[in-house]
Amino acid sequence: MRVKVDGASFVYPSGVRALDEIHLEVRSGETVAIVGENGAGKTTLVKLFNGLLRPTTGRVLVGNWDVQQYSTAQLAARVGFLFQNPDEQLFERSAEREVAFGPRNLGFSDSKITSRTRIALQLVGLLDKAQVNPYDMQPFERKLLALASTLAMETPVLVLDEPSIGQDAAGRQRIRRILAGLHKRKQTLLLISHDLDFCAQVAKRGVVMAGGRILADGPISDVFAQAKLLGQAAVSPPQLIRLAQGLKMPGAPLTPSQFVKIYSAWRSRRKRAS
Amino acid sequence: MISLRNFSYRYPSQERFALQELNLEIKAGQFCGVVGANGAGKSTLCYALSGFAPHFFRGEVQGQGLIGKLDIAKSSLGELAGEVGLVFQNAFNQISGARFTVRGEIAFGLENLGIARRQIQARVDDVLDALNLTDLASRSPYELSGGQQQRVAIASILAMRPKVLVLDEPVSQLDPHGTEEIFKIIEMISQSGETTVVLVEHKLEWLAAYADRVLVLDQGRVVMDGPARSVLASADMMKLGIGRTQYSQVAEIARKQGLVSDAGLLPVTLKQARALFR
Numbered sequence: 152m153r154v155k156v157d158g159a160s161f162v163y164p165s166g167v168r169a170l171d172e173i174h175l176e177v178r179s180g181e182t183v184a185i186v187g188e189n190g191a192g193k194t195t196l197v198k199l200f201n202g203l204l205r206p207t208t209g210r211v212l213v214g215n216w217d218v219q220q221y222s223t224a225q226l227a228a229r230v231g232f233l234f235q236n237p238d239e240q241l242f243e244r245s246a247e248r249e250v251a252f253g254p255r256n257l258g259f260s261d262s263k264i265t266s267r268t269r270i271a272l273q274l275v276g277l278l279d280k281a282q283v284n285p286y287d288m289q290p291f292e293r294k295l296l297a298l299a300s301t302l303a304m305e306t307p308v309l310v311l312d313e314p315s316i317g318q319d320a321a322g323r324q325r326i327r328r329i330l331a332g333l334h335k336r337k338q339t340l341l342l343i344s345h346d347l348d349f350c351a352q353v354a355k356r357g358v359v360m361a362g363g364r365i366l367a368d369g370p371i372s373d374v375f376a377q378a379k380l381l382g383q384a385a386v387s388p389p390q391l392i393r394l395a396q397g398l399k400m401p402g403a404p405l406t407p408s409q410f411v412k413i414y415s416a417w418r419s420r421r422k423r424a425s
Numbered sequence: 426m427i428s429l430r431n432f433s434y435r436y437p438s439q440e441r442f443a444l445q446e447l448n449l450e451i452k453a454g455q456f457c458g459v460v461g462a463n464g465a466g467k468s469t470l471c472y473a474l475s476g477f478a479p480h481f482f483r484g485e486v487q488g489q490g491l492i493g494k495l496d497i498a499k500s501s502l503g504e505l506a507g508e509v510g511l512v513f514q515n516a517f518n519q520i521s522g523a524r525f526t527v528r529g530e531i532a533f534g535l536e537n538l539g540i541a542r543r544q545i546q547a548r549v550d551d552v553l554d555a556l557n558l559t560d561l562a563s564r565s566p567y568e569l570s571g572g573q574q575q576r577v578a579i580a581s582i583l584a585m586r587p588k589v590l591v592l593d594e595p596v597s598q599l600d601p602h603g604t605e606e607i608f609k610i611i612e613m614i615s616q617s618g619e620t621t622v623v624l625v626e627h628k629l630e631w632l633a634a635y636a637d638r639v640l641v642l643d644q645g646r647v648v649m650d651g652p653a654r655s656v657l658a659s660a661d662m663m664k665l666g667i668g669r670t671q672y673s674q675v676a677e678i679a680r681k682q683g684l685v686s687d688a689g690l691l692p693v694t695l696k697q698a699r700a701l702f703r
C-alpha cells in the first residue's frame with residue numbers, strides 16, 4: 152500500500168515547528184530508511200501515518216485514505232507501529248495475550264488470532280516464552296515482543312522506530328531476516344534508525360531529515376555517500392562508506408563484499424598507473 | 426578500584442547463577458568496555474557493581490566483590506551510592522519522579538549525598554553545560570525525547586562524580602553525534618585518572634575507538650578479557666554471537682584474497698582500517 156505526504160507541516164502546541172512542508176511518496180512494497188539527528192522530525196512524521204498526530208497543514212494519504220478522515224483505530228488496520236520504547240506499547244500479562252491483542256481488535260476469528268500470534272512469536276524467537284509476563288522479560292526481548300505484536304496485525308504498512316536497538320548480532324540478523332520476509336510479502340516498510348549500517352543492509356531507499364525538512368531522498372548508496380549532506384543532518388555515513396571516503400576510493404560500498412570488489416579493481420588500476 | 430574474586434550472583438527463585446565465578450581487577454582510571462550476546466549477564470554485572478544485586482533485587486552472592494574498600498554484599502546501597510554511579514539501560518526508569526524539572530532531577534542525587542547547596546548548583550550547571558542540557562533545564566524530565574532523557578540520566582550520575590561510573594548501553598537512543606559527545610565526555614573523565622569506567626555497549630565500533638580494555642561475557646562468565654583491539658578483532662567474537670565491526674569483516678575478506686597484508690590483528694577502527702588498506 153502506498154503512503155503519500157503532500158506538503159504536510161506539523162506544529163506542536165508549544166509552537167515548535169517539527170515538520171515543515173514535507174513531500175514524500177513511498178510506493179507499495181518499498182522499504183525506506185529515514186535517518187537524521189535527534190529532533191529532526193522523523194518520529195513526528197511517521198506518527199502522522201497512524202493518526203497519533205494530525206498534520207497542522209497539508210495532506211497525508213495511506214492508500215486512498217486521507218488520514219484526517221479516519222480515526223486512529225481505523226488507521227491501525229492499515230499502519231502497524233513499533234515504538235522506539237517498547238514499554239509504551241506493552242500492557243498485557245503474557246506475551247501471547249500481548250501479541251493477540253492487535254488481531255483481536257481488528258476483529259479476526261479466534262483460529263486466525265491463534266495462528267497469527269504463534270507465527271509472530273515464532274518469527275521473533277519468543278514462542279517458548281508465550282506465557283511469560285512481558286515485564287519479566289529483558290529489554291531486548293520486550294522490543295522483540297513489541298515487534299511480534301506489530302507483525303501479528305499483518306498491516307499493509309509498517310512503521311518501525313529503531314528496531315535494532317539493544318539487539319546483539321544474532322538479534323540484528325533475526326530482525327533483518329524478518330524485514331526481508333515482509334518486503335517479499337509486499338508490505339510497505341518505513342524504518343527509522345540511527346544505525347546507518349543496519350539501514351544500509353535492509354533498505355534500498357534512504358531519506359535524510361533535518362530541522363523538520365527532507366534534505367535528501369534517493370537510492371541508499373547514493374544518499375549515504377554524500378558526506379557533506381549527511382554532515383548537515385548531523386549523521387555520519389556507514390562504516391564502509393567512511394572507509395572508502397577516507398581512502399579516496401570511488402563508489403559507495405554498503406557490504407564488505409561490495410567493498411572488497413571495488414577495492415580490488417581500484418587497487419589494480421592504481422598499480423598499473425604507477 | 427574494582428576487585429571481584431570468584432564472584433557469583435543468582436537472582437531470587439532462579440537456579441542458574443547469572444554471574445559465575447568472576448575474577449576481575451579493574452584499576453582506577455581504566456575505561457573498560459563490556460560486550461556479550463543478549464542474556465550473557467551484562468546488565469547483571471552492572472547491577473552487581475552498583476550493589477543493586479543483591480541489595481535491591483535480593484538473591485544470593487558467593488565469593489567477594491570490592492569497590493575500593495567497600496564489600497558489595499556487606500555494604501548498604503547508600504554507602505555504595507557514594508562510590509558508584511549507575512546509568513540504567515532504560516533512562517526512563519532512572520528518572521526519580523520526585524522532581525519537576527531537569528535541573529531538580531540532576532540535583533536530586535547530590536541532595537541525597539548531603540552536598541552543600543551552593544556546591545550542588547555549581548555542579549548541576551557544569552553538567553548541564555557539558556551535556557548541552559542548559560536549554561532544557563526547566564522542562565519536566567518526562568516531557569523529553571528518549572535521547573534527551575538519556576542525556577539527563579547520564580548528567581544526573583556525572584554530577585555525583587562517582588569514583589566508579591557504570592553505564593548500561595547509555596547511548597542506545599542517541600544519534601551518532603550525540604553518541605560521540607557522550608563518549609568524549611566519558612573518555613575525558615576516565616583520562617583524569619580518578620574515575621573507573623565500566624560501559625556495556627553493543628555498538629562495537631564505539632568501544633573500539635574509546636575503551637582501553639574489553640571484557641566478553643558469555644552465559645555469566647568472563648570468556649575474554651584484554652586490550653580492546655585484540656578482543657574485538659578476535660574470530661571468537663562471531664562464535665559468541667557478538668559479531669565484529671565492518672572494518673574487521675572487510676579486512677578479513679581482503680586478507681583471504683591476498684589484497685592486503687595479513688600481518689597483525691584485524692583492524693577494529695576506521696583509523697586502523699585506513700592504515701591497512703592504504
